[in-house]
Amino acid sequence: MTMAIRPTPLLAEAADAWFDGIEDPVEQALAVLKWAGDTFGDEFAITSSMADGLLAHLASTAIPGVHVIFLDTGYHFAETIGTRDWITGVLPITLVNVTPEQTVAEQDARYGARLHDRDPDLCCSLRKVTPLAETLSRYVAWGSGIRRDESPTRAGTKIVDWDAKREMIKFNPIAAWTQADVDAYVAEHQIPVNPLFELGYGSIGCAPCTRPVAPGEDARAGRWAGRGKTECGIHS
Numbered sequence: 001m002t003m004a005i006r007p008t009p010l011l012a013e014a015a016d017a018w019f020d021g022i023e024d025p026v027e028q029a030l031a032v033l034k035w036a037g038d039t040f041g042d043e044f045a046i047t048s049s050m051a052d053g054l055l056a057h058l059a060s061t062a063i064p065g066v067h068v069i070f071l072d073t074g075y076h077f078a079e080t081i082g083t084r085d086w087i088t089g090v091l092p093i094t095l096v097n098v099t100p101e102q103t104v105a106e107q108d109a110r111y112g113a114r115l116h117d118r119d120p121d122l123c124c125s126l127r128k129v130t131p132l133a134e135t136l137s138r139y140v141a142w143g144s145g146i147r148r149d150e151s152p153t154r155a156g157t158k159i160v161d162w163d164a165k166r167e168m169i170k171f172n173p174i175a176a177w178t179q180a181d182v183d184a185y186v187a188e189h190q191i192p193v194n195p196l197f198e199l200g201y202g203s204i205g206c207a208p209c210t211r212p213v214a215p216g217e218d219a220r221a222g223r224w225a226g227r228g229k230t231e232c233g234i235h236s
Contacts, residue, residue, distance in 0.1 A: 005039050007140050007169040009162040015169075016160040025181045029173035030062050032159060036141060036171050037063030045069050045096065046143040046171075047132070047234075050080050051204045053087040053192040054185060055145035058173060060092045069096045069135055069142075073127040074104040075116070075206035083194045090192065098135050100127045116208045120224055127206075129234055136166055143171035144234075149178055150203070151220045179219075 005011065015035065022028035036044045045067035046059050059066040070084055088095045100107075107115060107126060116123040136142055148157050163170040174182070186193060196204050200212030202219035211222040 007040070007167075009164075012160050012162040012169045016158045019159045020176075025174070025177050026058075026185065028159070028176065029058050032171055032173040033059050033062035033066075033143065036143060036169075037066065040139075040141045040169075042067065043138075043140045044142065044171075045136070045139050046145075047071075048084075048087075048145065049204060050076075050084040050087065051145075051194050051197075052083070052186065053091060054182060055143070055174065056087055056091050056093050057189060057191050059143065064092045065094050067096050067139075068093045069098060069132070071128050071132060072097050072099045073206055074100065075127065075208055077194075077196060077204065077207045077210075079194055079196050080204060083192055086192045096135065098131050100131050102126065114208070116206065120209060120227060132234055133166065136168065139168065141169040141171065142166075143173060145174055146172055147177050147182075148175050151218050 015032075019028060019032050019035075022031055044063075046055055047069045048056055050070060056066075056068050059068070068087075072081075084095070084097075087093070102110070107123075111122070112118070115126075142163070146154050146157055148155050157172050157175040159172055159175050161170045161172065162168075185191065194201075194204055201210065201222060202213035202217065203223055204210060205223050209224050211225055213219065213222045
């Protein structure tokens with residue numbers, strides 16, 4: 001499909017103002033995604049951590065066959081890989097499974113074992129940020145499932161934003177959703193959910209750097225716990 005509109009910061013700003021005015025969270029998300037698909041066609045993709053199939057369900061409803069990028073870091077929980085396969089099997093999506101340039105063994109040989117313990121920023125860069133950047137270079141717009149209520153660092157997330165680092169429009173269709181909105185949609189549509197949530201995980205990333213959260217902690221408190229690190233670098 002040929003892109004009819006050039007992505008620009010002004011276009012992102014105008015779209016955000018328009019879609020942010022839609023009050024119903026599901027209507028808002030579907031409208032955002034449909035516009036993204038209609039405007040950018042196969043030059044638009046979403047990313048998914050495979051914590052659940054919510055964004056993939058919304059996107060494939062609005063854009064059947066939508067490209068869903070999954071960063072297969074080599075460090076995922078088995079439950080996450082199972083959730084990826086489950087979602088791919090039941091939803092009309094096109095999975096784009098992205099692997100880093102180096103296997104875990106090759107990375108260990110170059111940098112030493114357990115790089116994630118010694119330099120988690122470098123590990124995230126090698127296994128997430130750089131592979132995603134290379135994949136997104138084939139698109140002009142992308143979408144994520146981040147929400148404002150997940151952590152203080154995400155409280156200002158826009159529905160439609162300009163990704164200056166990558167010079168792309170970035171869509172965050174469920175940015176305004178609450179956990180109650182998520183739970184209601186998952187229950188109504190029987191969305192696949194990573195079984196690790198039942199074990200107390202609030203946010204699911206790579207196994208070596210993720211732990212369950214304690215009562216009262218925010219959902220991302222279990223990511224890189226005790227390191228003063230809250231983001232892998234993809235959304236910052």
